[in-house]
Amino acid sequence: MKLKIERIELREIELPLKSPFETSFGRTTRRRILIVRVFDRDGATGYGECVASERPFFNHETIDTAWLITTQHIVPLLASASWDTAAQVNDVLAPIRENRMAKAGVEAAIWDLEATLAGAPLWRHIGGTREEIACGVSIGLQSSTEALLEKVRTEVESGYQRIKIKIKPGKDVNLAQAVRQQFPDITLSVDANSAYRLETDIELLKQLDDYNLLMIEQPLTPGDLLDHSKLQKELRTPLCLDESIVCLANARHAHELDACRIINIKLGRVGGFTEAKAIETFAREHQTPVWCGGMLESGIGRAHNIALSTLPGFTLPGDVSASARYWEEDVIEPPVTVSRTGTIKAPTAAGLGFEVNESRVEALTVRRETIRLSP
Ligand code: OSB
Ligand code: MG
Secondary structure (H helix, E strand, O other): OOOOEEEEEEEEEEEEEEEEEEEOOEEEEEEEEEEEEEEEOOOOEEEEEEOOOOOOOOOOOOHHHHHHHHHHHHHHHHHHOOOOOHHHHHHHOOOOOOOHHHHHHHHHHHHHHHHHHHOOEHHHHOOOOOOEEEEEEEEOOOOOHHHHHHHHHHHHHHOOOEEEEEOEOOEOHHHHHHHHHHOOOOOEEEEOOOOOOHHHHHHHHHHHHHHOOOEEEOOOOOOOHHHHHHHHHHOOOOEEEOOOOOOHHHHHHHHHHOOOOEEEEOHHHHOOHHHHHHHHHHHHHOOOOEEEOOOOOOHHHHHHHHHHHOOOOEOOOEOOOOHHHOOOOOOEEOOOOOOOOOEEEOOOOOEOOOEEOHHHHHHHEEEEEEEEOOO
């Protein structure tokens, strides 16, 4: 099948979170989300979501840098190159260094268009095999330990299969201990979003070994595979890398260094489905479990995450959870819901498998730009 993209539409929508989400790097109360829509000559469309945040605290990208890179570099490159399929987009965009979240928003939209034209659900189109995915939740830092325990209780009672709590210096061992004491049997992990340093914090991080954690996610700086490797040698608990793994090469290096034993894959962080699949394949071939991370996505990005999670290497519950945990009303119909046993069924309809509520997207739009690729 040969794709012919005629135009790409960018919209910024603003969605208030039901409750603020706090990590070691800051607090988010609303999401400014870049929605990408590609159109072919016959009016068929595909949707993508760029997960870059408002501020460059998770990585260097922001929604504003992504908007600029998309309009000034990604779209012109797609227009000038010769390519036919979604699987080629990653190579076409390779001359643009980094800016992976910007590229992923466009790449995912093209995959959705291609799946739609093929009449296949996106998850099958990318090679997914699971008809149901296992779900966990990521719980932000709370105002008190009691508030955290209450949140954990709610999510455990909803059926989620894995609870992850955010930690930061001063709110770490005490939280792990409190949650583990109240919930001795749950599958529990912690995520530091790079808040620690090996030189000063190794003794503290070693204490986390006492709480039977499934993993400790991204304790150290993103670029620091070597220190993660030194830390892993001192721990029984597996390290999981998130921010550190932005491409296949990073996954390979992390594996060779034994810098982690689990990988969180986020579509945006690695630049799209092609790179995500390459990391998944490498990890599977090296017995490294992976799971799908989240970036507080709207239903569009959430649908892409569901598709990604159906690949065979995604053997651990991810951070893909129900729309209602984030939004009063999502931008897709039906919203994403989770079963009482903490699973999401992969959709059966072609493409995303969810309808995008166009009038809701229109009502939430605060900025828009359309760029034509072909006359
Ligand atoms: O590190 O996984 C992370 C949210 C924003 C930025 C980074 C992270 C997160 C989450 C939320 O943990 C996952 C979600 O529920 O979407
Ligand atoms: Mg993380």
